[in-house]
Amino acid sequence: MKTLDNRVARATELVIQVFIFMLLKIVAIITFSPIFVIPAALVSLASALCAHVFIKVQLSVKRELSNSKAPVLAHFGAAVSGIVSVRAFGAQGAFKAEAYRRIDRFTSVSVTFSNVTRWLNMRINMIALFFATGLATYLTYVSDLSASNTGFSLTMATAFSSVITQAIRVYNEFEMSGNGQVSSSQSYLLIEQEPKSTPEGVPPAYWPASGHLEVEKLSARYSEDGPKVLRDVSFEVVAGERVGIVGRTGSGKSTLTLALLRCILTEGNVRFDGLLTEKINLDALRSSITIIPQVPELLSGTLRQNLDPFSEHDDAVLNDALRSAGLFNLQTEDNQSRITLDTQVAGGGANLSVGQRQILALARAIVRRSKLLILDEATSAIDYETDSIIQTSLRTELGKDVTLLTVAHRLQTIMDSDKIMVLEAGQIVEFGKPRELLQKENGLLRSLVDESRDRDKLYTMAMGASSS
Numbered sequence: 131m132k133t134l135d136n137r138v139a140r141a142t143e144l145v146i147q148v149f150i151f152m153l154l155k156i157v158a159i160i161t162f163s164p165i166f167v168i169p170a171a172l173v174s175l176a177s178a179l180c181a182h183v184f185i186k187v188q189l190s191v192k193r194e195l196s197n198s199k200a201p202v203l204a205h206f207g208a209a210v211s212g213i214v215s216v217r218a219f220g221a222q223g224a225f226k227a228e229a230y231r232r233i234d235r236f237t238s239v240s241v242t243f244s245n246v247t248r249w250l251n252m253r254i255n256m257i258a259l260f261f262a263t264g265l266a267t268y269l270t271y272v273s274d275l276s277a278s279n280t281g282f283s284l285t286m287a288t289a290f291s292s293v294i295t296q297a298i299r300v301y302n303e304f305e306m307s308g309n310g311q312v313s314s315s316q317s318y319l320l321i322e323q324e325p326k327s328t329p330e331g332v333p334p335a336y337w338p339a340s341g342h343l344e345v346e347k348l349s350a351r352y353s354e355d356g357p358k359v360l361r362d363v364s365f366e367v368v369a370g371e372r373v374g375i376v377g378r379t380g381s382g383k384s385t386l387t388l389a390l391l392r393c394i395l396t397e398g399n400v401r402f403d404g405l406l407t408e409k410i411n412l413d414a415l416r417s418s419i420t421i422i423p424q425v426p427e428l429l430s431g432t433l434r435q436n437l438d439p440f441s442e443h444d445d446a447v448l449n450d451a452l453r454s455a456g457l458f459n460l461q462t463e464d465n466q467s468r469i470t471l472d473t474q475v476a477g478g479g480a481n482l483s484v485g486q487r488q489i490l491a492l493a494r495a496i497v498r499r500s501k502l503l504i505l506d507e508a509t510s511a512i513d514y515e516t517d518s519i520i521q522t523s524l525r526t527e528l529g530k531d532v533t534l535l536t537v538a539h540r541l542q543t544i545m546d547s548d549k550i551m552v553l554e555a556g557q558i559v560e561f562g563k564p565r566e567l568l569q570k571e572n573g574l575l576r577s578l579v580d581e582s583r584d585r586d587k588l589y590t591m592a593m594g595a596s597s598s
């Protein structure tokens with residue numbers, strides 16, 4: 131904002147300077163030839179008219195110019211970075227043709243742009259020429275001004291055209307940069323904000339004491355005028371239950387998790403450990419629920435800072451969480467690249483594998499003692515060993531009252547869950563114990579399992595889970 135203020139102040143200063151300069155020239159001419167006050171006023175009016183037309187036209191041409199310049203630069207960038215592939219596939223001809231096409235478009239707009247500038251220069255020069263010629267005629271044949279003052283007045287008049295052009299150019303730049311800066315700042319200022327925390331929204335200190343979740347007619351959409359992606363979803367999960375959420379792609383699984391965290395627009399009631407989540411401050415709600423996304427984000431800093439950003443726990447607790455999450459099962463004591471609390475994590479967790487990041491996200495949930503854990507299962511990029519470590523940790527290390535919702539992409543992960551929720555087009559079509567769902571004729575879960583290559587294994591898992 132400060133840079134913006136400085137730039138606007140500098141541009142304003144320049145505009146004022148040029149206009150004062152122009153005014154001084156007119157004043158100098160009028161002082162020696164007062165009769166020229168009317169031609170000077172007419173010249174200023176005519177110049178202002180030309181400037182008005184020029185600025186209007188030039189604004190859209192300049193926008194078109196930058197729109198046609200970007201594709202040229204992008205094409206060059208793509209060609210340079212992909213030069214090996216371009217040559218390997220013998221696609222030089224196609225790339226050249228495309229480059230010519232883009233350059234042609236850019237050139238035609240550039241020509242229009244310089245024509246617009248030429249249009250203005252011609253008119254301003256003509257106006258200034260008439261003015262200077264009129265003044266010279268008057269001073270030579272009518273006025274009895276001394277030779278030195280005549281020379282001075284004529285010098286002022288001949289420099290007049292360049293000052294007018296300069297004034298228009300500076301004013302135009304001022305208006306364009308002002309417009310751009312103000313409209314982009316405006317768009318940042320008008321970004322919709324989430325509701326602020328209020329004293330009434332602070333939940334009691336004991337909350338949440340359990341992971342009991344009651345959802346009643348929950349609908350969700352991504353924007354005010356967008357369609358309902360989740361429609362009247364109602365279900366109840368008692369504390370400590372493990373629920374798998376399945377459904378075909380686009381059925382609303384991720385949307386449900388976002389709706390529970392109030393990250394999108396929702397209607398209906400969600401009660402978490404007895405409290406309506408819409409009445410609770412967002413920071414309190416989101417810090418009591420942990421979500422482990424497919425690719426967890428980590429912050430740049432040490433592992434310790436990532437697990438405990440506010441330094442609320444000692445190393446023993448953090449190490450315990452790492453062990454429970456399964457990190458130490460992945461590495462041996464003598465491993466040189468062993469991950470410890472002092473390991474530096476790159477921005478986003480770029481120096482760790484997706485599996486390691488999921489394990490750390492799980493450790494974070496253990497440290498925070500979240501009562502509701504939402505796991506968006508990683509579909510790929512995670513090896514069998516890491517996956518089974520995570521699954522074992524989830525089954526053995528979480529407290530008995532911790533509710534686990536797993537958005538599953540592989541049925542194996544959730545077939546031994548307490549319950550399975552099947553979503554279809556934003557609605558719950560099945561919700562119950564795996565064994566019961568598999569017995570339903572034409573059931574959706576049953577059809578998903580029957581389509582799977584591991585059909586028999588899945589049936590065995592479901593029967594085993596339900597009987598336990």
Ligand SMILES: Nc1ncnc2c1ncn2[C@@H]1O[C@H](COP(=O)(O)OP(=O)(O)OP(=O)(O)O)[C@@H](O)[C@H]1O
Nearest residue numbers: 352353356359377378379380381382383384385386
């Ligand atoms: N940011 C968004 N803006 C608008 N619509 C969205 C957005 N994200 C998802 N949707 C829509 O919401 C619907 C449900 O998407 P969602 O991501 O919840 O499905 P999903 O079941 O998680 O799919 P997948 O298994 O592929 O992850 C889809 O029709 C999708 O087009």
